[in-house]
Amino acid sequence: MSALIIRSARLEDSAALATLSEQLGYPANAAEVKTRLPRYIGAPERRVIVAELDGKVIGWTSIEIVDHFYIEKFAEISGFVVDAAHRSRGVGHALMAEAERWTSEMGLPGLRLKTNVVRVDAHRFYEGMGFERTKTQYTYVKKLAPSRGSR
Numbered sequence: 717m718s719a720l721i722i723r724s725a726r727l728e729d730s731a732a733l734a735t736l737s738e739q740l741g742y743p744a745n746a747a748e749v750k751t752r753l754p755r756y757i758g759a760p761e762r763r764v765i766v767a768e769l770d771g772k773v774i775g776w777t778s779i780e781i782v783d784h785f786y787i788e789k790f791a792e793i794s795g796f797v798v799d800a801a802h803r804s805r806g807v808g809h810a811l812m813a814e815a816e817r818w819t820s821e822m823g824l825p826g827l828r829l830k831t832n833v834v835r836v837d838a839h840r841f842y843e844g845m846g847f848e849r850t851k852t853q854y855t856y857v858k859k860l861a862p863s864r865g866s867r
Contacts, residue, residue, distance in 0.1 A: 718770045720807065722814045725764035725776065727753060732773035733764070740797040741832075761822075765814050767798070767807045774799040777811045781822060791819040793829040796838075812845050 730750035737744040756764045762780035766773045775798035783789045798807045819827045831838050
């Protein structure tokens with residue numbers, strides 16, 4: 717087996733990122749990802765990290781700095797997925813290790829993430845990586861029609 721490469725995402729990864737997003741439960745197409753990805757590439761406070769094996773992206777995590785006025789700044793993983801065919805082989809650990817390294821390099825004291833209550837395997841993985849469950853919460857969404865002047 718070839719060596720696993722952990723690196724920042726590139727625009728040409730868009731199709732693979734979109735495919736993996738579907739496995740995560742967030743359908744996206746390559747064109748949408750290609751439009752959204754530039755705000756992460758080279759950005760100082762956010763990043764998409766990919767795992768590449770044999771020239772193919774097999775996992776990704778997105779991470780960014782969260783800075784609210786009422787608590788200390790922290791890094792948050794906003795998305796994390798490893799291709800189903802490559803799970804339980806160290807790919808997730810490698811992605812998380814890079815996310816932790818980046819967080820430390822940014823001088824931040826903590827790394828957070830949220831996960832759906834139904835992802836029991838993910839809970840075990842995160843707890844095995846040293847994450848502690850600190851609370852349970854609900855997410856509410858209200859759909860709004862964008863105003864004409866937006867975008």
